[in-house]
Amino acid sequence: MNDMTNKWIGQRTIRPDGADKVTGRAQYSADFAMPGMIHAKMLRSPHAHARIRGIDTSKAEALPGVKAVVTAKDVVDFPLDKSVMLGIQDMRWMCRNVMAREKALFHGHPVAAVAAINEEVAAAACALIEVDYEVLPHVIEIEDAIKPDAPILHEWNKFEGKPSNIAGTMVLKTGDVEKGFAEADVVIERTFTSRPVHQGYIEPHACTVSYAADGRVTIWSSSQGQFMVRAMTSLLTGVPQSNIRAIPAEIGGGFGAKTIVYLEPIAVLLSKKSGRPVKMVMTRDEVQRATGPAPGSLSTVKIGARKDGTIVAAQGTFYLQAGALPGSPLRGPVGCSFAAYAIPNVLSVGYDVVSNRSKVAAYRAPGAPLGAFATECVLDEIAEKLGLDPLEMRLKNSAKAGDKAIYGPVFGEVTFKETVESILHHPHYKAPLDKNPSPGVKRGRGVASGFWYNAGGESSVQVNITEDGNVVVTTGHPDVGGSRASIANVVAELLGIDHSRVSVLIGDTMTIGFSNLTGGSRVTFASAMVATASTEKVIGQLKERAGKIWGIDAEAIKWEDGMALPAGDNAGKFPPLSLKELAAKANEMGGPIGTQVQLNTTGADPGFATHCVDVEVDVDLGIVRVLRYTAAQDVGRALHPGYVEGQIQGGVVQGIGWALSEEYLYDKNGRVDNASFLDYRMPVCSDVPMIDPVVIEIPNPKHPQGVRGVGEAPIVPPLAAIANAVHDALGKRFYALPMSPPRVSERLEQP
């Protein structure tokens, strides 16, 4: 399967959704309209923390043009004492996130919604809603939220017997760290901080919803999972899942944050009340204030090693900033930070800390970059102290097949070493770097590695042969990163037909079987697996049909180059039957040809990445620029190299923003002061060099094409790699992100 004879797998085919996207025909979530449609706006809390004593909507309801008003009392309540989980989301928090209930917990928290004949009237009506707030002291930063006298967000939440903002913990442990550190020749312990960063997708959240007279609901929205939209909307509105048809729109980026809903349930309630289709579109300002960023972090990592570089013990304590409601991705730093290394004694602890900012949502390898930032910087410091090459040190400590991972399972293959070696031998790592190119300019080089679990999970697919002998594949996963193109490559390869004869589309919740979220680096892995199984079944059907036509056993038939052929001379001599010919005879030979496969896929091996970066620092201004970036990753199999490279490049660029420029700024009242792309500084094209991806293909033996996940591992190493490079340039270590010009400048003035 993974060889040079492949015709389509590994080719840079044109993506099925490409023409629509570049010509503006693609339907994103804000592009839908229905007859009689009205428009909704959210009223959001102006306070970071306030008890809601009462809401008077009467003036808003009386405004001409207003069709419906919704508050928390319309949303299904999930009482605090009983957890109801949907995947990793606790509905107690989701119901309070889509609409503030007892309290407004952050600036921008929805408190009511209005649907009206247009957005202006809806906005005017929002302004007429009277909310009786009791403003409470607020807390934003982790350091402040865990102080004993901090304002408490949730009085019912107790930690060690007392009301607390620590809403959860996670502990992983092997061996005895105290014993391990005692055996170490060098022990380094450092504390790191990082700020929450937004996923920064270009497409704001939006939906159009119709609640019809018969109680049936249709939702058009972009998300990372139409089945998630259906389930969450059902839970929050009480409409049974079987009555909800969630139709996935094209998606303009999600990066994890579109794995939960913000608008759909509210729009359904407004549509139900008004009897009209309702459209709801967030502004960028709303996206930045009220949708989930990745958490900020306060981490302490301690690593002990012997003189020869063998790591004997590691301890990590990771506080993550969950935002207003519990749910930090603790398993990211706690499980991933040390996973690539064979360390006999490890203690890894995470704390979920709530504070008055928008609730976090998943963001590419949730939490893992924060752990790697701390761990990979400490490793760099140890290597420096021991006089070892940081990559050689990583090689020496790589986990091996058969090792028990700290997070539970026994590793099958471990392809970490290959990523380290590929950087070690890369021309980039060997190229001389002029560290003082001109007065006031310094350069440095850094490396770091990263680990991500990857995932399988539920996936459904249908493969149908059209009457004219072409192929339509329907999958259940929104395509965020080019998955349709990859699936088209696989199906064309298996069927031995031209790529252009395969159409791949994404079904809605009523046309395709349950499929889990597009997230966790799972979709290409899972959907290629089910598409393979389904296509193989179709090939079986095609052989049967040929067998019927020739009057021989299907077993005596092989499928090659898009044709059925007798398997050998014994089978008899027949002219080949093409897919087109078999399709034309389908109905007389037994009916339409097509199959579906639904599986809970397993066997996704973890992803490893190692990166190398050169930076240049304008010393007087404190500006750090990335000059060169090489990112090596084992992807198993690149079904479509263009999109694999795109995932790696995209992850790195987001990591660069995280490391150097992105952060939320709050005013003294706890309000976000930079809710726009102007002042929330994501990198622009000219800020980053062309990222050079080194795509390593060691096929995953548990996958028909050898696929591993790709999309998340590349965002794990950049924070540390860049911090290590800045240290190499300036001789100073940075323990706080972002390394923005004022911060770098300030640090350079310190001794």
Place this chain on the structure above:
Amino acid sequence: MTDIRYLAPSTLDEAVRAFAAASGAARILAGGTDLLVQMRAGIAKPGTIIDIKKIPELTAIEDLGGGAYRIGAAVSGAVLAEHPTFRKAWPGVLEAVNLIGSKQVQGRASPGGNLCNGSPAGDSVPAMVAAGAVVTIQGPNGRRDLPVEKVPAGPGRTTLAPGEIVVAFTLPQRPKGSGDAYLRMIPRTEMDIAVVGMGVNLTMEGGVVKAARVGLGAVAPTVLLVEDAAKALIGTKLDDAALEAAAAACRAACKPINDKRGTIAYRIKVAGVLLKRTAAIAARRAGGN
């Protein structure tokens, strides 16, 4: 949605009359790259919009000879960049105007809009101040001229009287051996707002600075003309001590705020750094002229 009246007069008199008649409810529209953004954000809610781009005088560029130019207030950055001689004469003014926004924004954004928007961080303003530009203003009471640095009054405010429109910028003649430059500090490489903006205009003779003007942006409620910095440069060969003295004058002139775009300490420090870098470029250009 409330209706907005859109007027596009073809003469300045008409524009001034309409502007005065609307008594405060009208806004001038040049490129609209500030105005439309403010309208969308609900900050500006004009009842009447007066588009000045149809008025020939406001979109003309005149080469007055000897290095002097008259630039219509509504000339876009892209049009100014295409002028055959302006680039060579006032490279600092041009680079400042051309730093505004992106290619798309350049097709619209004007120096008049940049000035009248009143942002202390407007990129073209420090360069115009350094250049010694004089603005021509027309209003219900006729025409008047004003040094460009007298127009801004504070963030979002100008000294223009009700009904007054900026017509043009006049850049003065300059002797041979002159050069100007503009640098800004932004954290990104583009699409950002100046944390500090620095315009320097020098006339050199035999390696000695004969005349100097320094315009400093984003470090005070208005763009500043830093006369002490100019004094520190005049009569010197731009040696380290002179540059340091001028940098110190720039730092001393700063009255910045801590905001999302930069801290007080950082802005003050950067003002000094940029003075040195910008003066070096202006001097190099002066040498080539």
